[in-house]
Amino acid sequence: MKKVLLSLAVVAALASCDKNDNIIDDLPMADVDLKSTTESVVTTEASLDDVAEAAEYEVDLFTGTDDTVEQMATLQVGTSLKSGGEGDQTQNRYRNRYKLGKCPDIHIVKEEGGWPRTITLNYGEGTELMNGRVIAGIIEIYQTAPRRENGIRTVTFIDFSVDGVGIAGTSVKTFDATALTISVVRDLTFTLEDGTTIDRDAERLITWVEGMDTPFDHTDDVFEITGFVNCVDSDDNVYRRDITVPLIKKGDCRWIVAGEISLTKNGVEFATINYGEGECDNIAVMTTADGSEEFEIGKRVREKREERNGEQNHNHNGQ
Numbered sequence: 001m002k003k004v005l006l007s008l009a010v011v012a013a014l015a016s017c018d019k020n021d022n023i024i025d026d027l028p029m030a031d032v033d034l035k036s037t038t039e040s041v042v043t044t045e046a047s048l049d050d051v052a053e054a055a056e057y058e059v060d061l062f063t064g065t066d067d068t069v070e071q072m073a074t075l076q077v078g079t080s081l082k083s084g085g086e087g088d089q090t091q092n093r094y095r096n097r098y099k100l101g102k103c104p105d106i107h108i109v110k111e112e113g114g115w116p117r118t119i120t121l122n123y124g125e126g127t128e129l130m131n132g133r134v135i136a137g138i139i140e141i142y143q144t145a146p147r148r149e150n151g152i153r154t155v156t157f158i159d160f161s162v163d164g165v166g167i168a169g170t171s172v173k174t175f176d177a178t179a180l181t182i183s184v185v186r187d188l189t190f191t192l193e194d195g196t197t198i199d200r201d202a203e204r205l206i207t208w209v210e211g212m213d214t215p216f217d218h219t220d221d222v223f224e225i226t227g228f229v230n231c232v233d234s235d236d237n238v239y240r241r242d243i244t245v246p247l248i249k250k251g252d253c254r255w256i257v258a259g260e261i262s263l264t265k266n267g268v269e270f271a272t273i274n275y276g277e278g279e280c281d282n283i284a285v286m287t288t289a290d291g292s293e294e295f296e297i298g299k300r301v302r303e304k305r306e307e308r309n310g311e312q313n314h315n316h317n318g319q
Helices: 008-017 038-063 066-075 088-095 305-317
Strands: 105-110 117-122 134-143 151-162 165-176 181-191 197-210 222-233 238-250 256-265 268-277 283-288 291-296
Touching: 038 117, 038 134, 038 151, 038 165, 038 181, 038 197, 038 222, 038 238, 038 256, 038 268, 038 283, 038 291, 238 268
Parallel strands: none
Antiparallel strands: 105 117, 117 134, 134 151, 151 165, 165 181, 181 197, 197 222, 222 238, 238 256, 256 268, 268 283, 283 291
């Protein structure tokens, strides 16, 4: 379980008990003017970040092993990987990522000289990963150079979804081979299962901290992520999220395992999300004007503020 941050009231109580304790002062969260409840915005943001990183990791996985992806594309039968024969050890790395050995259908078109090239990953109506995540639709990747060289990857999502959340738009990834970093500019629209849409324009810097030297083994990959996202949703909420403590994503874990983000509107902070200190679980901690509490990533609350206020007034008048 992740550590729940102490509310200001508890901090004040502790301070009154022992003034010699080293307590860090913090400003209270603001209750900003949002159309939806703060909890709704926070849980949705955590969910969207989860599926966005899952989609981006698929791109990095199939553009980080140039020769192997070509081999897989030629040896592939439908969406299954053959057992036995040349390349089986390498294919097992991918087979172990996808349930029952079913991976996306891979199609590669190369220009003269081999580069640039376009990789199309087709997950069909649903491809399940070993961790239970379900990916559907198409990712198209235009890649200008091999992974060990500086280059640009332009990623387009077509009729694509992760765990039922639709993703449409483009992501441009600029790879720095010397620094082992990927600069990402995203212009994506997410569609929740209830029809809510969220436009997210993002700039991120992803640093490949571990696992770069073992491209056939995703389980030892560790990424550090920094940056910001500007968000507008179909409920007329406009806000920004900044990564204040770098997020940590591991190749063998479904969720972000560490880091913290800040949510603001017009420069005023109204919430934070803390992902913990490295545990592989779907528990995060939100801190708002109401205090701090744990929540499960992927379980979204979609509730408008006026609906909640109306229900509270009804309950109060009925007493």
